[in-house]
Structures are given as structure tokens and as C-alpha cells.
Amino acid sequence: MENKLNFEYCDNLIEEFERVIKNPIKEKSSVYYTGVDLGTACVVLAVLDENYKPVAGAYRYADVVKDGMVVDYIGAIRIVRELKKELEEKLDTELLYAAGAIPPGTDSLDSGAIKNVIQGAGFELTCLLDEPTAANEVLKMKNGAVVDIGGGTTGTSILKDGKVIHVIDDATGGTHFSLVISGAYGMEFKEADKFKRDYKNHRELLPVLTPVIEKVGSIINNHIDKYEVNEIVLVGGTACLTGLEKVIEKKVKIYTHKPKNPLFVTPLGIALSCTQNIIY
Numbered sequence: 001m002e003n004k005l006n007f008e009y010c011d012n013l014i015e016e017f018e019r020v021i022k023n024p025i026k027e028k029s030s031v032y033y034t035g036v037d038l039g040t041a042c043v044v045l046a047v048l049d050e051n052y053k054p055v056a057g058a059y060r061y062a063d064v065v066k067d068g069m070v071v072d073y074i075g076a077i078r079i080v081r082e083l084k085k086e087l088e089e090k091l092d093t094e095l096l097y098a099a100g101a102i103p104p105g106t107d108s109l110d111s112g113a114i115k116n117v118i119q120g121a122g123f124e125l126t127c128l129l130d131e132p133t134a135a136n137e138v139l140k141m142k143n144g145a146v147v148d149i150g151g152g153t154t155g156t157s158i159l160k161d162g163k164v165i166h167v168i169d170d171a172t173g174g175t176h177f178s179l180v181i182s183g184a185y186g187m188e189f190k191e192a193d194k195f196k197r198d199y200k201n202h203r204e205l206l207p208v209l210t211p212v213i214e215k216v217g218s219i220i221n222n223h224i225d226k227y228e229v230n231e232i233v234l235v236g237g238t239a240c241l242t243g244l245e246k247v248i249e250k251k252v253k254i255y256t257h258k259p260k261n262p263l264f265v266t267p268l269g270i271a272l273s274c275t276q277n278i279i280y
Contacts, residue, residue: 004231007259010138013268014261017046017054024056024090025049032091034098035134035271036080036118040151041174041193042237043076044267045083047095052272056091057264058083061193073113080121098123099274101266103148104130104155104167115279124278127270132157133164134269135235139259144231145224148266149238151175154216156223166227170219174238176212184208202242213244217251224252234258235265 029049037044044059062079063072088095100114118125132146132155139146142162148155151174158166174196182192195201220232232254234245239262249256259265 004255004257005139005141005144005233007139007257009140010259010265011261013054013138014259014264017057017264017268018261020047020054021057021059024087025054026091027055028093029055031097031276032093032095033271033274034084034087034095034123035267035269035274036098036100036121036123037131037267037270038076038080038100038114038117039237040153042151042263043079043083044264045080045087046264046267046271047087047091048271048274054268056087057267058086061197073117076117077120080117080123084121084123096124097126097274097276097278099127099129099134099270100125101129101131101134101270103150103153103169104132104157126275126277126279127273128279129270129273130157130167131155131266132167132235134273135233135266136164137269137272138265139233139235139269141231141233144233145220145227145229146233146235147220147223147239149173149216149234149236149244149262151237154219156220158224158227158229168223170223172212172216172219173236176215177209177238177241180209180212181205196241199240199242205241206243206247209241209244210247213241213247214251217248220248221252224254229254232256235262237263239263 033048035046047056049055100118132148146157155169178193245256
């Protein structure tokens with residue numbers, strides 16, 4: 001039986017990234033590579049040095065993206081520009097090169113907007129790829145499915161022999177979780193979204209959210225139905241919900257697991273995909 005994916009590399013990289021978010025590494029590098037992850041709920045910038053090691057990072061919860069699409073173009077540019085400036089001051093350098101990512105299957109709809117946001121914030125764009133494929137730059141999965149459950153969408157990449165053979169996206173994600181919490185607890189949406197992000201509430205929330213988690217499981221089933229998938233890895237901010245993977249595994253009846261902090265997998269994968277080859 002094929003060995004299951006080991007998250008050692010992924011978890012170590014994320015631990016390094018979490019450390020440099022708090023304490024950036026200011027040693028000079030000949031070049032810096034930045035990953036810009038424009039999420040529905042959170043915008044993340046991950047900065048790597050010339051050896052593709054984490055040196056700094058920053059993130060901000062925002063609502064400039066909806067269902068994977070940029071809905072507040074000016075707001076998105078402003079946030080990325082502000083995070084870029086914050087990191088440049090911490091590193092005492094100019095950040096030139098950046099890569100970005102889009103939900104799978106949406107390149108004809110939104111790739112131009114993502115490109116313009118990154119360039120509008122002052123970066124030279126060097127790479128634009130789909131989110132689950134970016135995540136696999138960190139996961140190093142050979143065979144199976146990478147499922148990126150973000151704030152607005154659930155994106156799935158099917159991999160065989162380390163190559164992506166199919167990508168698809170569905171407009172269901174953490175926003176729907178927050179709507180359920182809002183209705184169940186009588187909270188405003190933003191309050192429900194914040195309540196969901198607090199780990200101490202997860203045990204209480206899991207039974208409340210099980211129906212919508214099962215819906216995500218059904219979406220995954222539809223995405224992988226025609227492929228031989230023996231393992232599913234969950235990434236994305238919504239995948240941080242404690243116990244979510246067990247509910248999905250029960251629904252899809254396929255071994256399902258996730259790294260320690262799924263939120264930072266995709267932005268780090270985007271950064272690892274960054275080069276010095278500018279896209280015009």
C-alpha cells in the first residue's frame with residue numbers, strides 16, 4: 001500500500017514562517033521572493049530569501065474578495081501595498097518580485113484582476129498559478145487530491161505521479177460556515193466569522209457546522225468521482241476548523257488529513273513558485 005503523505009517538510013516550513021511573522025530575519029539576501037495570497041477572508045504575504053527560506057510574513061483579515069473573485073479592487077491593492085510596505089520596513093529592503101494564485105478554473109474570469117492587484121501594489125509579477133497546485137509546492141504530494149477550502153471556494157487538484165491532471169473549483173467555503181454560525185447564534189456576520197476563527201470555540205461549533213462540512217464533502221466527492229484517489233489533503237483557512245477533516249473523511253470514505261496550520265500552506269507555495277521572470 002502506498003505510504004501516506006508525511007507533513008514533516010510542510011509543518012517545519014510553516015513553523016519557520018510563523019516564527020518570522022513575529023521576528024523577521026533581517027540578514028541581507030541577494031533577492032526576495034514574495035507570495036501574495038488574496039483570500040476571501042484573509043490576505044497573506046509570505047517572503048522567502050534567495051534560498052527560498054522564510055524571512056518575513058504578514059496577513060490581514062479582509063473582505064476584498066468574494067467567492068474567489070476580487071470585488072474590491074482598490075481595497076485589495078491598498079491592503080497588499082500596505083502589507084508590502086510593512087514587510088519592506090521590517091526587512092529594510094524593497095520587495096520586487098511576487099507570485100499570485102487564483103481558484104482553479106477561474107483564470108479566464110479573474111486572473112487579470114489578481115495580476116493587476118499585485119502589479120498595482122508595486123510588485124513585478126513573475127508567476128500566476130492555481131491555489132491547490134501552489135499548495136502542493138509545500139505538500140509535495142505525488143498521488144491523491146489537494147483540497148483548498150478557502151473563505152469563498154473549495155478548489156480541488158487531482159495529482160498523479162506528482163503532476164496535476166485535473167483542477168476544479170466550487171463556490172462553497174468558510175463564508176457559508178460563518179452564515180450558519182450567524183443564524184444559529186444570532187450574531188452579525190463579522191462577529192460570527194471572528195467567533196469561527198477562535199480555536200477554543202471549535203469543539204462547540206463542530207456539531208453546528210457538520211451539515212455544511214458534509215456539503216463540502218459532497219463537493220469533493222463530485223470533484224474526484226472519475227479519478228482514483230486514495231488520499232485527500234485539506235488546506236486553506238477554513239480547513240483550520242478542528243475536527244473538520246474527520247467529518248469529511250466520513251463523508252467521502254477516503255483517508256483525509258491536514259497539516260498543523262492549513263492557512264499558510266498556499267501562500268508559502270505561491271512564494272516557492274516565485275521567480276525573477278517577470279510577466280508583462
